[in-house]
Amino acid sequence: VPNMRPSLPSWSIIPVVMAGIIAIYGLVEAVLIGNSLTPRITLFKSFLQLEAGFSVGLSRLVAGFAIGIVGDTGVWGIAQQPRLFMRMILILIFTEVLGLYNIIVALILSTK
Template sequence: MSSSELPEENPIYGPFFGVMGAASAIIFSAFGAAYGTAKSGTGIASMAVMRPELIMKSIIPVVMAGIIAIYGLVIAILIAGKITEPATYSLYMGFKHLGAGLSVGFSGLGAGFAVGIVGDAGVRGTAQQPRLFIGMVLILIFAEVLGLYGLIVGIFMYAD
């Protein structure tokens, strides 16, 4: 194989994959956070009709859902800061950044769905039986940590 037949080391489309990684991180994690907020919020609204004194105590799932979007924001900013012009950005780096963004985005999506479903059922149940509150918080923590696992993997993939 002559040098003119070798594949280009830094193709012009290399940064595309990095940009898609950054976009995937924030889009999917924000979608998961939005779902978690909406689903938990409807549960809080239903519960508040009968027990309005529990509204502030029941806001925990909404806060936890919002944290998931922060994970996507962090990795998206990190990736976007490393994206350079095609001449200095390798295809390998683009694939690493795509993988990092997808790991954070999809784990945030799953965590947001879990937080929303648990938050909805948990606040409704807590309104009827207050002893359920601690159990709901523990389950929410286990759901939230799924997004954190994705962030940890994403940071390892992002790092040079």
């Protein structure tokens, strides 16, 4: 059976790329926290960094689940109805923003 939609494989890679961007946000925060560690760190600063790490990890977990569910359902949907592509992208962008907002919160916490 010939491929009826040759653009479908390129559309299907978008959720994977967005999940990779979520991972990069976590890596950036891990590097920032790791570089700010010193031998004479205060307990307050340690707990702020721990809280920043937990918030980054939990928000990445939630955003990753959302991107996985929306990406899977969206790819199946655009295979049947290509007009759903833009709707899938909008929902993926909103789930990506969860990670972006939280990296701002984590940066504020880890730089106090």
